[in-house]
Amino acid sequence: MLKTQGLGYWYQDKDQPLFQDINLEFEVGQSYAILGHSGTGKTTFLSLIAGLDKPKAGDILLDDRSLKKIGLTNYRRHDVSIVFQAYNLFTYMSPLNNLLTAMAITGAEHAGDKDFALKTLNDLGIGADLATRNVQHLSGGQQQRVAIARTMACDAQLVVADEPTGNLDEDNTKGVIEQFQRIAHDRQKCVIIVTHEPDVASQCDHQYRLENKQFTELV
Numbered sequence: 001m002l003k004t005q006g007l008g009y010w011y012q013d014k015d016q017p018l019f020q021d022i023n024l025e026f027e028v029g030q031s032y033a034i035l036g037h038s039g040t041g042k043t044t045f046l047s048l049i050a051g052l053d054k055p056k057a058g059d060i061l062l063d064d065r066s067l068k069k070i071g072l073t074n075y076r077r078h079d080v081s082i083v084f085q086a087y088n089l090f091t092y093m094s095p096l097n098n099l100l101t102a103m104a105i106t107g108a109e110h111a112g113d114k115d116f117a118l119k120t121l122n123d124l125g126i127g128a129d130l131a132t133r134n135v136q137h138l139s140g141g142q143q144q145r146v147a148i149a150r151t152m153a154c155d156a157q158l159v160v161a162d163e164p165t166g167n168l169d170e171d172n173t174k175g176v177i178e179q180f181q182r183i184a185h186d187r188q189k190c191v192i193i194v195t196h197e198p199d200v201a202s203q204c205d206h207q208y209r210l211e212n213k214q215f216t217e218l219v
Helices: 042-049 072-078 095-106 114-123 140-153 170-185
Strands: 002-009 019-026 031-035 057-062 080-083 158-162 190-195 206-211 214-218
Touching (some): 019 057, 072 095, 095 114, 095 140
Parallel strands (some): 031 206
């Protein structure tokens, strides 16, 4: 589904890249973890595959089409859903309206379908009583579940998550990772998670460590 070809990125000095000549493949129905210490470039890598930034070298292909041809705006709108550590919900809205708004913006198949949105939330433990509250009145774990539900309600086959469990306790972390696995396996999406937590990474189907400017697959 998603491929990187000779991918490289640096800030000012080309001779000091964060990473270089990266060739990876990510498939639907699978979950992937990207591990690495702070400053290694794992969040930068995520921003590239999410279409939030452009690589300095190489290319990224979705179904053998370069993101350059697809266009980053179209790619972000239709092909990728992003789950941030800080949730990035519309804080003045309810969970229900967060989903309905995202579905409308992306032109999702179920845009405008309130019952579908409520069911998606309920499947993640956000019942009807919580679905109509302001999201600021929900716990951190509940807000993260709303953010995940938003990705499920939209049609993008690629889901990328930046430290999605960084603000959660152990119980909520376990639940969130289980949901990502369901998104990958049951909904046949490609899930890529950036994390610094080995326990989180170990629950994914594939693990890569970014170190010394290269990605190494962990067995």
